[in-house]
Amino acid sequence: MTTHPTLRALRTTPEGLLWEPGERWVRGRKGDVTVVDSRRPVLVWEPGVPVPLYAFPHSDVRQDLLRPAADPPIGTHTGSRIFYDLDLDGELLENAAWTFPAADLAGHIAFEWFRRSGRGLDHWYEEEEEIFVHPRDPHKRVDAIRSSRHVQVSAGGTAVADTHRPVLLFETGLPTRYYIPREDVRLDLLEATDHHTGCPYKGTAAYWSLRGGAEVPPNLVWSYPDPLAAVAPIKDLLAFYNEEVDITVDGEPQERPVTHFSRTSGPRT
Template identity: 35%
Template sequence: MTARTSSCCTSRAATPSPNFPREDVDEQALVASDKVTQHKDLGDFAWYAVHAGDRTTERAAWEFTAPPGHAAELRDRVAFAWRAMDAFYEEDERILGHAADPYHRIDIRNTSRTLEVRLGNTVIARSEYPVVLFESGFAPRWYVPRAAVDETRLRPVEGRSFCPYKGLCDYYDIGDVHRAAWSYRNAYREVDRITDMVSFEAEKVEVHLDGERLHIQPGQNVVPHGIDRGLDVDEVRAH
């Protein structure tokens, strides 16, 4: 099951969702159901199963039945669930992870502030030249060069995550603390200033900036997006 994106998107949960004109959708692929859900801003939307070949996936597509005036563009359009599809494409290129948000921004800045990371009485990292990454909706993330990290304290863990804006992310345990640090070993070109640098989870280890301990403020925690079924490391690297 493959979908190609159109120009109209909404955000359901945390994932931007392309909405296709009804006339561009294979009607034989949609199987109506009795399931109807209410969106507080956009009204009711009806669910469909999606059928292709010998496969049928329940609750794989939806359509707003009577969108309000401010969302009239969504009328007679069908959206497909990211997790239900095998792949989404923009033109000839597969979208990896989830659709990029056109309002999502990342800025990286050098700083001469001192960053120190501790676990108990042990200093894990210390740098007078970290960089700070500002990303829409998230807390600032502070990265330090590997030369400033006691790498004997970092224990690589199995499993990676993927960010459509930054690339593949590796994680590390520190002592008994799971996934306390992370690194984009080969960050995308747009954010290559953080390539192979290390950042630390301020709620799991002590991260001090100019002597003041950092804490993630309410609303600044990372909200996971939907996954892209079939995504693997080799495909991300090729992309």
């Protein structure tokens, strides 16, 4: 059998886009209407954006639902100039789709994802599994591994967790996250919030803030009550943002990492 190793190699366009052919069957829906149905998606990484998006051949898109955008945005999506509104029985979703100026991606259309941008298609599927926020990156790993390390967490100078049975979550490009059984966390110091986020690798997270006015951001703690099967060991365990708390592992204080989650009270994933 002949192999083609270059088929999955990343390409670079003069505009700074990275892209590669995808191999998953992808569908995108708005409500009950399937707008995209493709077995030939293309993964695209825009400059400075750590997560990919999908672009699809025109023939795999319900173009009868697209209208030239009445008010196309300027300076978004790597210089794109052609945008489309999505018309669903009179409901108009403005700037829900666009084409990239890159010659390599001519003939392809990309879509906004509601769970990421607040507009666009609200249900996406890879094969028969629903995914959220953005496509999964084939160059990224997420591993949840049970451990016996001694993990201690303090926030604002107060000890909030102490365990010898954490689950360590290793995710490419992010700090190790320490998921801790609830029995080993000072739950009396936590207050549930109405904040939730979605992750294509882990599922939907619920959040807590720290009581008592400590100098830490809100939504400091999260948990996945129903995680995806690949990270099942983290179910119902609690994790803290390493960026904002002090974590000691086996007696060794860990440096606080600096990431895009540092000192922010905005949406987190």
